[in-house]
Amino acid sequence: MNIVKKYCLRTIAIAILFVFGLCLSPLPTLAAESAPQWGYEGDLNPDAWGKISRDFATCDVGKNQSPIDITGAVTGQPVQIAFNYQSSPLAVVNNGHSIQVNYNPGSTISIDGEEYQLLQFHFHTPSEHKIAGKAAAMEAHFVHRNAAGKLAVVGVMMNEGRENPLISKIWKAIPPIGQTKAIDNITIDAAHLLPNSKSYYSYTGSLTTPPCSEGVNWAVLTTPITISSSQLQEFKKLYPIDARPIHSTNARKIELHGSV
Ligand SMILES: [Zn+2]
Helix, strand or coil: CCHHHHHHHHHHHHHHHHHHHHHHCCCCCHHHHCCCCCCCCHHHCHHHHHHHCHHHCHHHHCCCCCCEEECCCEECCCCCEEEECCEEEEEEEECCCCEEEECCCCCEEEECCEEEEEEEEEEECCCCCEECCECCCEEEEEEEECCCCCEEEEEEEEEECCCCHHHHHHHHCCCCCCEEEEEEEEEEEHHHHCCCCCCEEEEEEECCCCCCCEEEEEEEECCCEEECHHHHHHHHHHCCCCCCCCECCCCCCCEEECCC
């Protein structure tokens, strides 16, 4: 075999290996590229979250999970939370799990002297937390983050009663699933979804949706706000249930700041 023939054969062999290699290599699938799916009913229900993806393992093994039944609270410091919410252009996201309202930077809370920015708020039905074993019709979660990346979530219970004008504005702007609707000429003030009393229960918990990350400072206000029955039904038509069941409090301390 002369040197040229040997070189040609080797090139052909490499080419064949290369083509076979391409055919045998797994093709990227859509499932691998997009985030894992989760939900509230059927195969993707909250009990299955920890098994859906390794990224969601904390949902199963975490010992400081949320929500919880708020009971046996000990008296803590007087109210240590101050709201400094500004108005923001209305931007409503229908993310397939809930209705979320994104907020412009500049609105903050301070808890125990630490400042957190309001990022967004969203809704669950029925409420995720229970207070002394009792759930409310809905619960709003105001999600804040501080400069170090730590999260503080304020929970506001919502009972059936008087209509809430801000909820009407938000519900009217709900886009189809997977879309965001930003309406620059409508501004809202998240403070209009807060009760007058800022007394709250505090404890350390987690995100209530995958990946269920822990280290979240929770402040659940003791006083509920109201929404009308038709406002509740309107939400339930889109999301009949989007609440994670309660988890064990384990060794955690729940504190009451202010009065019930
Ligand atoms: Zn939430």
